[in-house]
Amino acid sequence: MTLAELKKSLLAAVWFMFLTFPIMVIKVNTIEKTVEWHWERLFYVAAGGFVFSFLWRYFLRRKEGGGRPAAAVEADAPEKVSPLQRLIHDRRFSLPALVLLGGFVLVFPYLFSMYQVNIMTTALIYVVTGLGLNVVVGVAGLLHLGYAAFYAVGAYTYALLNFHFGLSFWLALPIGAALGCVFAILLGLPVLRLRGDYLAIVTLGFGEIIRLVLENWNDFSFGPSGIANIPRPKFLWFDFSLEQSAVFIYFLMLALVLLTVFVTNRLKDSRIGRAWIAMREDEVACQAMGIDIARTKLSAFAMGSAWAGMAGVVFAAKTTFINPASFTLWESIVILCIVVLGGMGSILGVILGALVLILLPEYLRAFSEYRMLIFGVVMVVMMVFRPGGIVSEVRRTYQFKEGLSKDGGRS
């Protein structure tokens, strides 16, 4: 611990005191109409900031592997493989883990309360939307800030078709997915030439347009008051009680997650999926190698947005009430955070990201005031220490024996 480090940490502590002064120290008592000063809290902040600054530097050094002998030994290994990654790809660990996990999710609704089941269902909806957006942002590299619009398209598809024509949930599910695709292509066509920040701005605008239309076109969408009494899904002739229905939707979402994982996983290792990744890596080179950028972009948009449409249908059926307030920009941002935090392009990462970002706030209800703060801190810490996300993407490897090809699975 040198003097310079001590000075740095002191500075950090003072800076934190200054930053958090308004929220930590000044407290307005609205009943007595007085201002209370909690000076002692300033001390906690200072001490916390001081310690935190040391931890921060320690972990940053560790990450960069500066002067640590352990890192030097591994220097000749071409790609650093994190312990987490190694664990996932070790069959001795991953197979039993998968079985355990499968058993757990199957008995989950019978072990926990309906409240827990509902939260988990919500998380699963985000898993599906996250995996969908992962195709667009993580795999194809198209920064999309209006993804919630497609979620809204799905939800309103079911709500309106059911309201006007009494269409059942099971018919609405594929229609929602198809309309998600159609709207994605409608959005995709004018933005084919855009990339990066420009694309982000246009998609953001598109998301807002959809929301504003839903909010203001009263004759069509019933405006801000939304649509109520949307029927829950039925299964054959069974009439579910409220509780049974929640469990049913949970299993329905579970099936949808499995379908999404199956499809997106197959897409990733296909001719189309490779074209998406190549487009993300270098659009000019991708086109010069004979890939039709327009088609590839549109297919990425469409294949990503179909999932949002489907998830939207389930969302409408689960909550039985929807209005435009459920599909704000914030929703798009949360889904994007799921993808970035989980690991762009990695399916397992996105699932973990969704569970962390959706379940953590639910179980941190006690800290509800600081939820956003924690959210922000987690994002910043992740981006500094693991910019690739919780689980970063690993490409498939192939084994060759004297010219004969054999699929080698994953490294």
Place this chain on the structure above:
Amino acid sequence: MEPILEIRQLCMDFGGLRAIDTLDLFIRRGEIVALIGPNGAGKTTVFNCLTGIYKPTAGEMLAHSPKTRETRRLNGLKPNQVTASGLARTFQNIRLFSNMTVLENIMIGRHCRTSAGISGAVLRNRGTREEEKRIVQDSYEVLKKIGLSRYVNDYAKNLPYGAQRRLEIARAMATDPFLLLLDEPAAGMNPQETDELNDLIIGIREEEGITIFLIEHDMKLVMSLSDRIYVVDYGKKIAEGRPDEIKHNPAVIKAYLGEEVDA
């Protein structure tokens, strides 16, 4: 031998700047032709016009495929259509897909010669599986030819510089071209790597029968490789001919070294 590429009166304007000025050029089947000139002479612009990245202001670009015996006008084609019609290029500044493996980079090259779509990818029916197997196999063959097979599963970004340059060539080869456009393939290479590149390019011509059109600054490489050389300066063609003719051409010397001043 009939030409497989003809450029007639090609012009490319950027606003008021004329980057290419009424350029005429042709390449015969099986030739190695070099395009040289000082920095900013418009060499890469010629490549960009040919491959559809720029739309030329005026002129004609015609490709005669020796395989299909068809003549195709390249004007107005998109880059992917140009590649599909049999012209493949590399880039001056390496543009690999860095977060994909070496093999996958090559597999991208096979994209325009294969056809599996979304339904094939999801269902993995027999046709798709067989096509996928063929893509992997063909790509590996290309890797072996270029001498990169030991890097198969490495990420492209982790390759040494010389290998990255070769990978660019391999990727272009995977598109099954009859004409390969190499934009400064030796840039940044050490003499040994340049020698290997020399052998590689000759090998591609001799064994694959692919015609080669290259832009290069390394004069030793250009002179030893090329059958014919075109020299451009300020977008204008100032000379063409065999390497020994170009070496002694006063206009070329002037363009490279500046005007001779009488003492």
